[in-house]
Amino acid sequence: MYTEPEIIVGLDLGTSKIAVVVAERDSRFQDAQIIGIGSAPSLGIRKGLIVNLEQAVQAVRMAVQDAEKMVGFEIDEATVAFSGIDATSITSRGMVSLGRVPRQVGIQDIERVIEAAQSELSVPSNRVTLHTIPVKYSLDGNSGIDDPLGMTGIRLEIELQSVIVPTSVIQNIINCVESAGLNVNGLVIKSLASALGSLTDEETRTGAVSLCVGGGTTGVALFSDGRPVRLTVIPIGGDHITNDLAYVLKIPISKAENIKHQISLILDENDDTVEVEARGRTKLLEVSEAVDVVSCRLEELFVDHVLKTFSDQNVHMFPAGIVLSGGVAKTGGIETFTTEVMNLPVRIADPLDSFQMPPGRNDCEYTTSSGIIRYIMNKERNPYRYIEAPIEVLRSGGMSAYMAAKRGGQQRNTKSASGGEGFRHFLEMVKKSIKELF
Numbered sequence: 001m002y003t004e005p006e007i008i009v010g011l012d013l014g015t016s017k018i019a020v021v022v023a024e025r026d027s028r029f030q031d032a033q034i035i036g037i038g039s040a041p042s043l044g045i046r047k048g049l050i051v052n053l054e055q056a057v058q059a060v061r062m063a064v065q066d067a068e069k070m071v072g073f074e075i076d077e078a079t080v081a082f083s084g085i086d087a088t089s090i091t092s093r094g095m096v097s098l099g100r101v102p103r104q105v106g107i108q109d110i111e112r113v114i115e116a117a118q119s120e121l122s123v124p125s126n127r128v129t130l131h132t133i134p135v136k137y138s139l140d141g142n143s144g145i146d147d148p149l150g151m152t153g154i155r156l157e158i159e160l161q162s163v164i165v166p167t168s169v170i171q172n173i174i175n176c177v178e179s180a181g182l183n184v185n186g187l188v189i190k191s192l193a194s195a196l197g198s199l200t201d202e203e204t205r206t207g208a209v210s211l212c213v214g215g216g217t218t219g220v221a222l223f224s225d226g227r228p229v230r231l232t233v234i235p236i237g238g239d240h241i242t243n244d245l246a247y248v249l250k251i252p253i254s255k256a257e258n259i260k261h262q263i264s265l266i267l268d269e270n271d272d273t274v275e276v277e278a279r280g281r282t283k284l285l286e287v288s289e290a291v292d293v294v295s296c297r298l299e300e301l302f303v304d305h306v307l308k309t310f311s312d313q314n315v316h317m318f319p320a321g322i323v324l325s326g327g328v329a330k331t332g333g334i335e336t337f338t339t340e341v342m343n344l345p346v347r348i349a350d351p352l353d354s355f356q357m358p359p360g361r362n363d364c365e366y367t368t369s370s371g372i373i374r375y376i377m378n379k380e381r382n383p384y385r386y387i388e389a390p391i392e393v394l395r396s397g398g399m400s401a402y403m404a405a406k407r408g409g410q411q412r413n414t415k416s417a418s419g420g421e422g423f424r425h426f427l428e429m430v431k432k433s434i435k436e437l438f
């Protein structure tokens, strides 16, 4: 039976540009096609945080209008990806008994074990759990269970990854996007969206690292056995490189930006000097000096910050290596440079791995956009893979979003109507998952 395709929209709130991605998906959530990506320069957003609401609203409107021109219809809702530099990713564990005799694991048992792991977390009252991601299940001590539903045992255990974000950050984002005239359907942290837009399924299973280096932030996602074991955002990006170049070479920011686009980190590929017009005078700059500045900042980012996010995870857990995305991944020679610094295989992301991209948008800068679509598809196909706090709960802040979604009306800070809405949302997710699985 033919059914009309549904439209899904993602909004990438970057620090350099805002992108709006529009996709059509079939009603069974099996497939999606990107039909347009609009974009506009980002304003009022610094290091992933909204610093000027009016400007940010204006920039979102421009990006939406650009996308609307491309697809030919009005856009009124979106799932929003944001940097969230204050986000923390925490691992917790839970265990439940299935009884004294072995029996099959049901949906309720999966819920119970998620709740058990959630109860191990203490979320400060000014923060909210945006993402709850089951990373690893084990049944009677056998780890590496991909999906325990329907399997038989007596003891179910889980390792959970929770992404906790300041409530005010989320509320400012919702406020901004809604003021620009869009309903917010959901939120996803940039490091997760970018990873889903740049890693292949095989890489996520083998173990890989997604590094999305944007203007003001770098999203880091470590994937192992198909699941994100850590999601972080580092407040360093390409704009720091531009500022360093302007400062060290004593040239204006716009010239520094140009030089950054021209040079290659592999020195032999550069001319020895480059002419720069600055303040009415022509300066001759040593290219090697510019390369040193860029290399120095990138090395700091990779070694001092990215490697630190690995903490107890060994680099050998990620044999598929690093996949670079974001505008900075277009820096000449960055693949070779990163391979040497990180001692892992490196490749530049190709959004085509996920989706056919519109002309001019098939570029590693747009992996966050394609990743939002892949995230929405994944979430709807299997609600226990990426559990996201219902928007009503995020809007009002308060307790752990998953618990709030389940308990609905009981939540203290939420009006009973919106709490009930949260619970209905949760039930809908469960129903969808049951349909999907049987």
Ligand SMILES: Nc1ncnc2c1ncn2[C@@H]1O[C@H](COP(=O)(O)OP(=O)(O)O)[C@@H](O)[C@H]1O
Pocket: 013, 014, 015, 016, 017, 018, 042, 213, 214, 215, 216, 217, 237, 238, 239, 242, 257, 260, 261, 262, 325, 326, 327, 328, 329, 330, 331, 332, 365
């Ligand atoms: N060809 C290039 N070479 C080096 N840096 C680049 C190039 N193109 C874009 N960039 C840098 O990438 C950053 C923007 O990346 P992007 O992913 O669009 O950012 P965001 O997601 O934060 O909006 C900027 O710092 C920009 O200078």
Ligand SMILES: [Mg+2]
Pocket: 014, 212, 213, 214, 215, 326, 327, 365, 368
């Ligand atoms: Mg980006």
